[in-house]
Amino acid sequence: MNQSRQNEGLLSTAERLIGRARAAGADQADALVVRRKSRSASVRNGAVENTESSEADEFSLRVFVGQRVAVVQAGQGADEAALAERAVAMARVSPEDPHACLADAAMLAKSWPDLDLFDATEPPAESLIEAAKEAEAAALEVPGVASSIGAGAGAGLFGMVLATSHGFSGAFERSGFSRSVSVIAGSGAKMERDYDFDSRVFFGDLDPAREIGRRAGERAAARVNPRRVKTLSNVNVVFDPRASRGLIGHLVSAINGAAVARKTSFLKDRMDQKIAIDGLTLVDDPFVRRGSGSRPFDGEGVSVGPLVMVEDGVLKQWYLTTSVGRELGLATNGRAGRGSGVSPSSTNVIVAPGRQTPKELIASVGTGFYVTELIGHGVNQVTGEYSRGASGFWIENGEISHPVSEVTIASNLKDMFKRMVLADDIDPKYSIAAPTIAVEGMTLAGD
Known part of the structure; x- marks a missing residue:
């Protein structure tokens, strides 16, 4: 499923949650859906320590009953009607907040710029492992570096869908890619550690793994004695x-x-x-x-x-x-x-x-x-x-x-x-x- 179609589905969920909250007695509401996807790999001394992959959608419903407000959160598969009813019930017994409100309707965005925040690249686990190994190897080649604390590489996605009961609906996604390494230089009681990393929105903008490793090694070696x-x-x-x-x-x-x-x-x-x-x-x-x-x-x-x-x-x-x-x-x-x-x-x-x-x-x-x-x-x-x-x-x-x-x-x-x-x-x-x-x-x- 492409990203725009996924966003449409999440936006429909957010708008449906608002409708359920209004039906349960909320005067106003907004619903937020946050999508997170991640894949990572870590190595130490050339051996793979861990690979992880996760994906989750998290829902947050904020409801207003007069000047009383409550927020409830849930994951995928939650009972939407029960979620809305619980939020309204919580709001009704919450203390009044004289400042609680949605944003003024006149302030809501009607359009926004394309910020080029999404890179569809999905590096496989093997590629992440290779980048981590390459960074670690470059760090260990620096004279004076004794051992590795570990190296890693990762890729992920943060997506946000927001809808409000007074007319706003919108979505955006931001990808993220990273590489890091941490090493020890020196020996005995005179050991020192240091690290380097890079994190970017687009995969192609990342510093080369060897460059990250070299910098980490040089930093650690410079701190000895x-x-x-x-x-x-x-x-x-x-x-x-x-x-x-x-x-x-x-x-x-x-x-x-x-x-x-x-x-x-x-x-x-x-x-x-x-x-x-x-x-x-x-x-x-x-x-x-x-x-x-x-x-x-x-x-x-x-x-x-x-x-x-x-x-x-x-x-x-x-x-x-x-x-x-x-x-x-x-x-x-x-x-x-x-x-x-x-x-x-x-x-x-x-x-x-x-x-x-x-x-x-x-x-x-x-x-x-x-x-x-x-x-x-x-x-x-x-x-x-x-x-x-x-x-x-x-x-x-x-x-x-x-x-x-x-x-x-x-x-x-x-x-x-x-x-x-x-x-x-x-x-x-x-x-x-x-x-x-x-x-x-x-x-x-x-x-």
Whole structure:
């Protein structure tokens, strides 16, 4: 069965669920069907460890009875009438939510762009196994690499069908392909591990397996024989893009409207104020072609294109759904995600690049710490306090020197965003596209 015919069938199911909910006494309803398909293979030391294949359709029905709301979920084969009746019964005994509602009809998408999100390629298990073996072999060829933790390859599909009782119906699909490998370098108590991976919407866009393996091996080998450093109260820290994506992720979390409404964000009172350096502009764009975070419409049927969330360091937007927007006295901006309920979520987050190359940025630091890996979850989103275990490399005379491990870096995100310097190495393949970032004046706890 082709994809469009499958979508038509799922859309009919969603619309039928809404009809059953209305018949059971719901004033309004929406129905979501999520289709997931995946196939993966993993190897270790040249031997196949595991192959998996799965496919499932999951249904979510949200019903409104006055200002009372309930959500029920089920898998394939569920009794639709019983599902709708249970949802309405749950809503009737739920507490009233003054902000609960569907999106305004005027905000619903009538059309949306073709974002080129679906690749019909279905690599067989043998092909996935071969890619994983190839990546692992390339990593093990790197001098200093001792053994493999494992390698893998996968392919999958995410599909979403949404229908509402006030006129929206739509569907989209996004394919995904991945390759990864993790290895150990060194020996005895001096072993170090590292990894590399690639993930793309289109199979043909994936980095070659051997290239992924080589990078993983070189990263692991470079970390062998790390040194400890003394505690410093004022050190310049440079975040490798793998680490800087997490740093920008903390900013994204802080401007989530749900956190603002709950007053659990350190930026809750900072709208239209300076929160970062002049050069920090952050755009959220759901319409990136082949983007890993792209979607033509959100979880409420609203389609809003790129938004400037932060402009030259000034906070301009929260991530909003209809209900969160109502709570904050604002209109939705089309950033509703769907899970067990509806909540604001980001799409493709793109940081405007700086003017220096990573090499120039590191040279400008002089002496400092280059972070390649962060450990733990020591971030307080209410206060902005930041404290993470870290490993990476020491910077001396503006160049990467020796590996460093078992240190902690600390500061406050409110200060860090105002002491950033951005490089120009934006890689748009990630849902958070962030460059190498230097942060001045952090505390480093070592010996």
